[in-house]
Amino acid sequence: MMKLYGTPPTRAIRAMWLINELDLDREIVTVDMGIGEHAGAELRALNPAGKLPFLVDGEDVISESCAIQLYLAENYSDGELMPRDLSERGQIYRWMFFLATEIEQPLWRIALHTAMYQEEDRLAAELPLATRDCKAMLAVLENHMKDRRFVVGDKLTVADFNAAYTLDWAREAGMLGEFPTLTAYVEQMYARPKAPVTIEEGFA
Template sequence: MKLYEFPPTRSIRVRWTLQELGVDFESVRVNLMAGEHRRPEFLKINPAGKVPVLVDGDLVLTESIAIVLYLAEKYPGKGLLPTDLEERAQVHQWLLFTTTELEQPLWRIARHTSLYPEEQRLPGDVALASQEFRDMAEVLERHMQQRQFVVGDRVTVADFVAAYTLDWANEVHLLDRSPNLVAYMNRMYSRPHAAPRITEAFASLKA
């Protein structure tokens, strides 16, 4: 099994899942800063030119949510995806909520603060996206009152995805009104097999 990854990106979600599963895998670093994701050899693996990519035998799988769900289903004995139908549906619900309602505003902020050329950045969109994130984070903040995990009473892949996304939000100072989410995020990253936090991942690029 190979994981094509770049440390600070959503690759973290997949690495975290693999580490929690205790699965051996080969890490293949794709240096986005050096443009390696645009090279023909990588585009043959993922024509979208993005990471992460998981290669498992003949299967080539892209999109971090699809990959973590695949891994959870491949190793059902590890319990990272509930067997109960209703709880499994809730995992899917919170995975989709995280990627649509929380992650998309963060992407907009990133684009208009660092990714787009300066002349194309819209400061007003940063303010709008920040408020959209805060509004939706409040939904999860209330959900996490007196909860250890997003769904049920044990960790699932929904937690790895949520914790990474909250760490991203924390990097841009959007969790100052969300004490439950900050406490939850810190608990998740204190797990023995947690992936590196985003700041650690960036630091590893300079090592």
Template sequence: MKLYEFPPTRSIRARWTLQELGVDFEAIEVNLVAGDHHRPEFRKINPAGKVPALVDGDFVVTESVAIALYLAEKYPQKRLLPTDLRQRAEVDRWLLFTVTELEQPLQRIVRHTSLYPEALRQPAEVDLAGREFKEMAAVLEGHMQGRQFVVGDGVTVADFVLAYTLDWGNEAKLLGDCPKLISYMERMYARPNAAPRIAQAVASLAAR
């Protein structure tokens, strides 16, 4: 398998899943700063020009959560997805919660602080998105009361996706009122096969 990635993007979610599974894969960097994602050869893999992308033989999967789910289902013996119907529904629930209620406001913050041309940035949007993130993080803080993992008694791909997103929120200084989420995030990143933290990924780029 080949993973097209670029730190510190959502590629971390896909890499984390691969590392937890112990699956051999070839890592191919798509340097977004250098514009590699606009090259025709990469656009053939993902017409959206975004990472991550996973190539498994003649099959291509894009979108980080879809990649994580595909890998977990490809290797069911690793038990990164529950077989119980209700627990699987809970995994889906928290995956969707993560990418809609938590990731979406974080992405808006990034767009209006660095991605958009300065003339198009709206500071009010940054403040609004930050409040929205904190409101939904508080919901998750309550859910994590007495829990080690977001669903059930064992790790699932929902934990990898969520921990990365919380790290993103922590980098934006939005987790100060959520000690349980911070503790959970730190536990997840202390796992032997965890992916690099966002700050580590940024530092590795800066050191080149």
């Protein structure tokens, strides 16, 4: 049975969603980041970066939540969530990397400088800059999603689960108010019967 190390409201939600949708047998291994369990020797032996989430599937150990999503879609969706058409796959890669580098990264900067770093390391000036950068890229995705139901093509793919979690993070940060298309898209995705908890629910 595969094991996923990590718990909501972290990026583990991305992997959990794919696991739910694909009805895979799995064990969720709860790791208490508050007391530093993720950085202990046992877990570092599996993921030397000391980060969550990571997936253990037989002899394979996959870290990075986007990589886990791609791995699950490639191996277990029988082409449903990861099309075999190279053009469509290219668009999936495009938007997943866009979400990770252009939208998630400024959100992560905000998290670092409001909660993750020690008080003396937090830079207040980072917050308006990160907000500006994130909203500029949300506008790009808002325009892409107008009159679309899915991120790529005309059916659900792994890119949608990646987008939904990332945009829920933007919603949690109060940034989706001026993006009605993205707001409706997130609500549509989290209305799916096998959707995981939202970030807000994970914190609760």
